[in-house]
Amino acid sequence: MIAFPHRPKVGRLRVRLVLGLLALGLAIAPAAGAPTGGDPERGERLYRRYCAVCHGSGGRGDGPNAAFLEDDQPRDLTDSRYFARLSDEHLYRVIADGGAAIRGSRFMPPWGRTLSPAQLRDLVAFVRTLSMKSPLDGPPLTGALSGSALAQELGCPVCHRIGDLEPVAVGPDLTAEGSRVQRAWLVRFLKAPHPIRPAGHQPLWRSRMPDFRLSEEEVASLAEYLMSRRHEAPEPGPGSTPPASLTQRGREVFRQYACRACHTSAGTGGRAAPDLDGVARRLRPGWVARFIEDPQAIDSLTPMPNLGVDAAAARAITTFLFAGAPPRAEPPPDAGAVSKGAVLFADLGCAGCHRDEGAEGRKDIGPDLSGAGDRLKPEWLSEFLVRPTTIRPWLAGRMPGFRLTEAETRALVQFISDLKDDAAPPLPERLRFRGLIPAASIEVGRRLASREFLSCASCHIGGEPPEGSPEEWAPDLRLSADRLNPDWIVRWLRDPQRLAPGTKMPTYFSDESSGPEEILEGDEERQILALRDYILSLGAPGGAPEGAPTAPPRH
Numbered sequence: 001m002i003a004f005p006h007r008p009k010v011g012r013l014r015v016r017l018v019l020g021l022l023a024l025g026l027a028i029a030p031a032a033g034a035p036t037g038g039d040p041e042r043g044e045r046l047y048r049r050y051c052a053v054c055h056g057s058g059g060r061g062d063g064p065n066a067a068f069l070e071d072d073q074p075r076d077l078t079d080s081r082y083f084a085r086l087s088d089e090h091l092y093r094v095i096a097d098g099g100a101a102i103r104g105s106r107f108m109p110p111w112g113r114t115l116s117p118a119q120l121r122d123l124v125a126f127v128r129t130l131s132m133k134s135p136l137d138g139p140p141l142t143g144a145l146s147g148s149a150l151a152q153e154l155g156c157p158v159c160h161r162i163g164d165l166e167p168v169a170v171g172p173d174l175t176a177e178g179s180r181v182q183r184a185w186l187v188r189f190l191k192a193p194h195p196i197r198p199a200g201h202q203p204l205w206r207s208r209m210p211d212f213r214l215s216e217e218e219v220a221s222l223a224e225y226l227m228s229r230r231h232e233a234p235e236p237g238p239g240s241t242p243p244a245s246l247t248q249r250g251r252e253v254f255r256q257y258a259c260r261a262c263h264t265s266a267g268t269g270g271r272a273a274p275d276l277d278g279v280a281r282r283l284r285p286g287w288v289a290r291f292i293e294d295p296q297a298i299d300s301l302t303p304m305p306n307l308g309v310d311a312a313a314a315r316a317i318t319t320f321l322f323a324g325a326p327p328r329a330e331p332p333p334d335a336g337a338v339s340k341g342a343v344l345f346a347d348l349g350c351a352g353c354h355r356d357e358g359a360e361g362r363k364d365i366g367p368d369l370s371g372a373g374d375r376l377k378p379e380w381l382s383e384f385l386v387r388p389t390t391i392r393p394w395l396a397g398r399m400p401g402f403r404l405t406e407a408e409t410r411a412l413v414q415f416i417s418d419l420k421d422d423a424a425p426p427l428p429e430r431l432r433f434r435g436l437i438p439a440a441s442i443e444v445g446r447r448l449a450s451r452e453f454l455s456c457a458s459c460h461i462g463g464e465p466p467e468g469s470p471e472e473w474a475p476d477l478r479l480s481a482d483r484l485n486p487d488w489i490v491r492w493l494r495d496p497q498r499l500a501p502g503t504k505m506p507t508y509f510s511d512e513s514s515g516p517e518e519i520l521e522g523d524e525e526r527q528i529l530a531l532r533d534y535i536l537s538l539g540a541p542g543g544a545p546e547g548a549p550t551a552p553p554r555h
């Protein structure tokens with residue numbers, strides 16, 4: 001055990017110990033904000049946002065960014081022997097002033113300008129708990145894939161009511177997107193959004209910008225609208241070419257502040273933040289300089305720390321980042337497209353995920369998923385989540401694609417399938433589906449559904465366009481067999497108002513004498529089963545009515 005290979009480590013430990021004691025000595029007279037009395041629970045939330053990307057969700061120094069830091073590995077914060085020797089003052093100082101304060105790695109950023117003394121104390125309290133519990137104590141912070149946590153992190157409740165799951169803003173603030181990005185980049189991004197922030201906008205959350213299958217015209221109006229949203233601050237025009245010396249100075253300052261701890265530049269560096277090689281094609285120089293100087297002044301929740309870069313240094317770094325590729329001048333906004341874009345932005349539910357000063361209260365963009373486990377078939381659900389299709393072509397909102405992984409899809413399907421309406425009375429045995437669809441029953445159902453009797457096609461799309469305005473249309477019944485649980489169809493036909501209060505779907509079978517007398521001797525229950533069998537037959541191969549066109553395309 002006490003073999004040579006351990007020697008260097010012991011030596012390093014001793015150096016650390018000496019440094020630690022030194023720091024202790026320096027901290028004999030604690031300054032304002034003595035590092036005691038922090039709240040570890042608040043500290044944990046801060047830790048997830050700012051620290052876990054390097055130190056790992058369980059504190060073991062194995063965050064997703066650690067692999068890119070080469071020799072400057074983040075400290076394992078669960079090392080109880082190491083941390084027992086460090087005082088709270090030392091921890092406070094290293095978190096506030098960064099690795100430089102202990103003559104350690106500059107890849108440990110200083111957080112003292114980003115977080116308040118109270119927040120730093122909360123972090124000290126939380127970091128302490130990491131080395132106090134045994135490795136077997138409880139799951140890591142961002143552990144297993146739970147369907148409800150995943151749904152919340154992806155922003156599903158932003159558009160859907162899902163039981164009592166709270167919607168949270170999961171995307172960047174777009175209030176001044178026009179002062180931030182270049183139009184050409186924005187258009188490309190909206191057409192095919194892909195992750196720009198490798199650790200996510202909320203670090204280590206699974207949030208991502210979904211694909212809305214936008215048309216060219218929709219992309220153009222949304223881009224116009226977002227470009228029209230600007231800060232008051234005037235954007236300096238493309239001035240004269242900056243001197244080469246400024247670029248050189250920028251390169252030096254960039255190195256000095258260890259920006260590469262989080263950002264990739266020229267192919268090396270961290271993956272906790274956007275690749276800075278792309279900045280010249282994506283962002284506007286005025287915004288970049290202001291952001292480097294004080295990121296929280298622009299977006300209070302951004303995980304980018306304020307590193308204390310002054311205005312001149314920020315300008316030098318910006319010049320370096322834009323060297324050789326100043327952004328092109330852009331045409332003035334087109335007022336018509338701007339107002340169309342504003343409407344789209346609201347109707348598509350963009351404001352739900354993106355904090356937005358002007359946005360009103362919550363609006364349900366998609367269907368209520370509260371009892372969706374009773375309604376939807378798991379096989380259909382998993383197809384739909386991976387490749388969403390249009391079911392309600394009259395809605396402006398649409399279900400976006402999230403590029404879900406297989407594991408995520410499985411977790412979400414499980415979660416939605418478990419969303420059951422527990423208050424619903426169980427369906428009597430005689431009304432349950434037994435897997436057989438008798439031809440005679442289908443025929444009776446077809447007659448019942450026809451214009452002669454209940455006239456389902458007056459609202460449901462399918463064959464000819466239904467009567468009335470699109471707001472009164474209902475889903476194509478030919479999709480039901482694949483999509484809906486047969487027993488749910490029966491419950492729906494018996495009492496649609498109970499399942500969807502306020503729905504326009506009529507209650508045909510409210511009491512024992514409401515069904516047509518001339519069919520099945522007026523027996524409501526058998527009529528409902530016949531309608532169910534008819535609906536299920538529509539989805540079967542060859543079951544669709546002859547020559548029926550598919551659902552009308554969107555737009």
Ligand code: HEC
Binds near residue numbers: 065109
């Ligand atoms: C970009 C990666 C990165 C981020 C983000 C980061 N750290 Fe670190 N941290 C490091 C590195 C690297 C070290 C090792 C420094 C050394 O020992 O030279 C370290 C060391 C530490 C230490 C040990 C100091 C010591 O005396 O050995 C503590 C405590 C710490 N970090 C806390 C935090 C907290 C709290 C946050 C979030 C507010 C945070 N770190 C964010 C990279 C990071």
Ligand code: HEC
Binds near residue numbers: 180
């Ligand atoms: C389910 C949540 C969600 C919805 C809904 C959503 N977004 Fe996003 N959006 C995100 C996330 C998360 C990001 C960050 C992506 C990244 O960094 O990889 C993002 C990024 C963006 C960006 C890039 C911002 C920047 O400067 O980096 C733009 C522009 C944008 N969204 C526009 C829209 C528009 C327009 C809509 C509506 C059509 C919309 N978003 C709807 C979650 C959402």
Ligand code: HEC
Binds near residue numbers: 109263282288299
């Ligand atoms: C602790 C990690 C960390 C360090 C250190 C850091 N950044 Fe960042 N930076 C981020 C994160 C995370 C984002 C994305 C934040 C967001 O979009 O709100 C970001 C965003 C940026 C952006 C905007 C990029 C884009 O494409 O949207 C620029 C420019 C930038 N940082 C420059 C710098 C410079 C220059 C330094 C060094 C002075 C630096 N950063 C140091 C984490 C860091």
Ligand code: HEC
Binds near residue numbers: 159395
């Ligand atoms: C930007 C808004 C938006 C977001 C975010 C969103 N959805 Fe949807 N979703 C919709 C709309 C609109 C529909 C209706 C589509 C239609 O009928 O054509 C829908 C339909 C659905 C349906 C089909 C329900 C039915 O009865 O037909 C399911 C299931 C669903 N969404 C699940 C999810 C899940 C899971 C998430 C998160 C990963 C999510 N949605 C995020 C807007 C959204």
Ligand code: HEC
Binds near residue numbers: 473503505535
């Ligand atoms: C007055 C218009 C109207 C008529 C007539 C009508 N429905 Fe509906 N139906 C609706 C609406 C609207 C919905 C969508 C429910 C909702 O989301 O509120 C619906 C939903 C359904 C659904 C669930 C579809 C799905 O994919 O979620 C079934 C099944 C259904 N109706 C069957 C029928 C049958 C069978 C008839 C004829 C006996 C019929 N409907 C007649 C308006 C109508």
